[in-house]
Structures are given as structure tokens and as C-alpha cells.
Amino acid sequence: MQIDLRTSWHIDKVEVPTRLVLAPMAGVSVQAFRRQGRRFGAGLVCSEMVSCAGIEHRNEKTLGYLRVASDEHPLAIQIFGSNPATMAEAARMVEAAGADLVDINFGCPVRKVTKTGAGATLLDDPDLACRIVSSVADAVDLPVSVKMRCGLKNGSRDCLSVGPQLVAAGASILTLHPRSAQQMYTGTADHTLTAELVSLVGVPVIASGDITSRARAQAVLATTGAAAVMVGRGAQGNPWALREIVDGDATEPSREEVVAELVLFIRETVRELGERRASGFLKKFYAWYLGRGRFPRPFKQELVVLDSTEEVERRLIAAAPGALPLIEQLEAELPSGDEVTLALPISAFGGG
Numbered sequence: 611m612q613i614d615l616r617t618s619w620h621i622d623k624v625e626v627p628t629r630l631v632l633a634p635m636a637g638v639s640v641q642a643f644r645r646q647g648r649r650f651g652a653g654l655v656c657s658e659m660v661s662c663a664g665i666e667h668r669n670e671k672t673l674g675y676l677r678v679a680s681d682e683h684p685l686a687i688q689i690f691g692s693n694p695a696t697m698a699e700a701a702r703m704v705e706a707a708g709a710d711l712v713d714i715n716f717g718c719p720v721r722k723v724t725k726t727g728a729g730a731t732l733l734d735d736p737d738l739a740c741r742i743v744s745s746v747a748d749a750v751d752l753p754v755s756v757k758m759r760c761g762l763k764n765g766s767r768d769c770l771s772v773g774p775q776l777v778a779a780g781a782s783i784l785t786l787h788p789r790s791a792q793q794m795y796t797g798t799a800d801h802t803l804t805a806e807l808v809s810l811v812g813v814p815v816i817a818s819g820d821i822t823s824r825a826r827a828q829a830v831l832a833t834t835g836a837a838a839v840m841v842g843r844g845a846q847g848n849p850w851a852l853r854e855i856v857d858g859d860a861t862e863p864s865r866e867e868v869v870a871e872l873v874l875f876i877r878e879t880v881r882e883l884g885e886r887r888a889s890g891f892l893k894k895f896y897a898w899y900l901g902r903g904r905f906p907r908p909f910k911q912e913l914v915v916l917d918s919t920e921e922v923e924r925r926l927i928a929a930a931p932g933a934l935p936l937i938e939q940l941e942a943e944l945p946s947g948d949e950v951t952l953a954l955p956i957s958a959f960g961g962g
């Protein structure tokens with residue numbers, strides 16, 4: 611059965627135009643990544659996880675994660691934490707920022723997060739997990755989504771008992787990345803668990819894990835009954851994978867297109883993070899964009915050691931001068947000056 615990924619669906623009142631969701635990824639899902647994802651066919655994009663404690667303490671860097679641009683919608687902002695009241699407060703800020711969904715992270719396997727009782731650890735404490743979900747759902751008018759792993763230990767099927775409880779507590783949608791926290795990113799995502807979860811809950815389920823091609827997306831949608839697939843690592847430096855999955859357009863981008871997208875990404879990220887943070891943050895993206903046989907390896911290595919993003923941009927354009935008119939066209943198509951910064955109690959940029 612061929613499933614048309616270009617069909618829209620709903621999460622409560624929120625309409626999602628395609629069956630492809632761009633994954634939340636810490637250290638990756640900046641605004642430029644999300645806007646690009648929407649342009650290439652993602653029907654829903656997600657922020658990286660934002661600490662509810664950071665929001666509560668009005669941490670400047672954390673509040674920067676709450677900026678929403680008009681061409682990102684629909685957008686989920688993901689929060690993590692273990693205190694129901696603090697999570698509710700963070701959810702209210704997410705709503706004020708203009709997000710369409712508030713997403714709760716019950717999947718992060720990283721020790722720095724789990725040792726605070728947040729992320730995947732909550733799968734081991736369904737009562738607290740449910741209190742967090744109901745406290746967040748009571749605090750906002752937005753649909754609440756939960757993203758989770760299958761459990762903590764290898765072989766765990768805890769998602770199948772916890773998932774329906776989270777729905778009863780107020781979750782309007784679940785995303786399952788069916789690996790255990792212990793697995794981190796090793797092995798493969800077991801989407802038979804996704805199919806089981808779909809059969810147990812009356813809300814849409816998003817399937818996350820190892821979706822890297824249209825064939826895989828079609829197979830997972832058909833065999834699980836999931837409402838949508840989520841793509842993470844496959845889209846790193848490769849928005850064209852999203853187009854292939856949604857539209858079946860498998861045309862490889864030209865060097866000029868690759869350079870144009872990367873230059874736009876660099877410029878937008880510098881605007882968002884500032885030159886100092888952006889120049890370190892962007893290094894991994896150079897390898898992601900220029901790999902896959904698109905440019906020779908020494909060229910990538912050359913870029914990584916350059917001091918400023920301006921120099922990187924100059925080298926890129928020198929390598930593919932035909933990218934210039936494409937960059938101009940991409941910039942012209944971006945909505946300008948409409949980036950919404952929420953009415954923060956303390957400005958993210960004003961110091962306050």
C-alpha cells in the first residue's frame with residue numbers, strides 16, 4: 611500500500627500538512643534548521659529540548675530557544691524536567707512564545723539529563739510522568755505531545771504500558787523512538803513496538819528512528835499505522851532527503867545548490883546565535899553538507915580550521931560561484947523582519 615505523505619492530518623486543532631516531522635535534535639535544531647525543514651516538506655518541526663529549569667530561571671541562552679519565526683508553523687517546542695509545577699510554568703512560556711504544540715521529553719538517555727530525574731528516567735516512574743503531563747495539559751490550551759523511548763533497559767516494552775497512561779493524563783499525541791535508553795543510538799529502531807503502541811492508544815503516534823528514505827518511510831507507515839514519520843539524523847546537512855521522502859524527488863542537489871543552502875544556513879545561524887557561538891556550532895554542519903561525495907575531503911577540513919564564518923562563506927562561493935544567484939533568491943524568499951521574540955519577562959537579549 612502506497613501512502614501519500616503529502617496528505618494533511620490533525621493533532622487536535624493543529625493541522626499538519628504532511629506526514630513528515632523533523633526531529634528535535636539538541637545542538638542541531640536551530641531555527642535555520644527548522645525553517646529549512648519546512649521548506650523541504652516537513653509538516654511539523656520541533657525545537658531541541660529546552661530545560662524547564664532554564665526557563666524558570668530566565669536563563670538568557672535558554673530563552674533564546676523560544677524564538678519562533680512565522681514560517682516555522684506548525685512548530686513544537688520541547689521541554690524537559692521532572693517537576694510538574696516547573697514544567698507547567700515552562701509550558702506557559704512555550705505557549706506565550708507562539709508554539710503550536712508543547713512537547714515533553716521522556717526519551718533523552720544522556721546522563722546529564724537522566725541524573726536529574728528527567729528524560730527517559732521518567733519511563734520508570736509512570737506516576738510522576740503522568741503528573742507532569744496532566745500538569746502541563748492543565749496549564750496550556752495547546753495540544754501536549756510526549757516523545758519517548760521504549761524503556762530504559764534493552765528489551766524493555768515499558769512504552770506499551772506507560773503510553774496509554776500518558777494519553778489518559780492528557781497527551782494528544784505520542785512519538786516513539788523504539789530504542790531503549792541503554793541502547794543510545796546503537797542497533798536498530800524496533801518499529802514492531804510502534805505498531806503495538808498504535809493499537810493501544812486512540813491518539814496519533816509518530817514513528818521515529820532510522821527513517822532515511824521514502825521506501826523506509828512508506829514501509830513504517832504501512833506496517834505500524836503511525837500517523838507520520840519523524841526524520842532526524844537523515845536530515846543533518848541533507849534537507850534533500852526530506853524532499854525525497856515526501857515527494858519522491860530523488861534528484862541529487864548540484865554543488866551550487868548545496869553551497870547555497872549551506873551559506874543561507876550559516877547566515878541565519880549567525881543571526882540567531884551570534885558569530886562566536888555560531889562559528890563553533892556550525893563546524894559539524896560543514897562535514898554534513900559537503901560529505902556524501904559532494905566535495906573532496908580536504909575542502910571540508912580546510913573550512914573547519916577557518917576563523918570566521920565570513921571566510922568560510924568566501925571559500926564556499928569561490929568553490930561554486932554559480933551559487934550566488936541561488937543564495938540571493940533564497941534570501942529574497944524568506945519572510946523578512948518577522949521573527950517573533952516573545953514578550954519575555956526578561957528579554958533574552960536585553961540582559962534584564
Ligand SMILES: Cc1cc2nc3c(=O)[nH]c(=O)nc-3n(C[C@H](O)[C@H](O)[C@H](O)COP(=O)(O)O)c2cc1C
Nearest residue numbers: 633634635636658659757787818819820841842843
Ligand atoms: C544529535 C541528536 C540530538 C538529539 N536531541 C534530541 C532532543 O533534544 N530531544 C529529543 O526528543 N530527541 C532528540 N534526539 C533523538 C531524535 O529526535 C530521534 O528520535 C532519533 O535520532 C532517532 O531518529 P533518527 O534515526 O531519524 O535520527 C536527538 C538525536 C540526535 C542524533
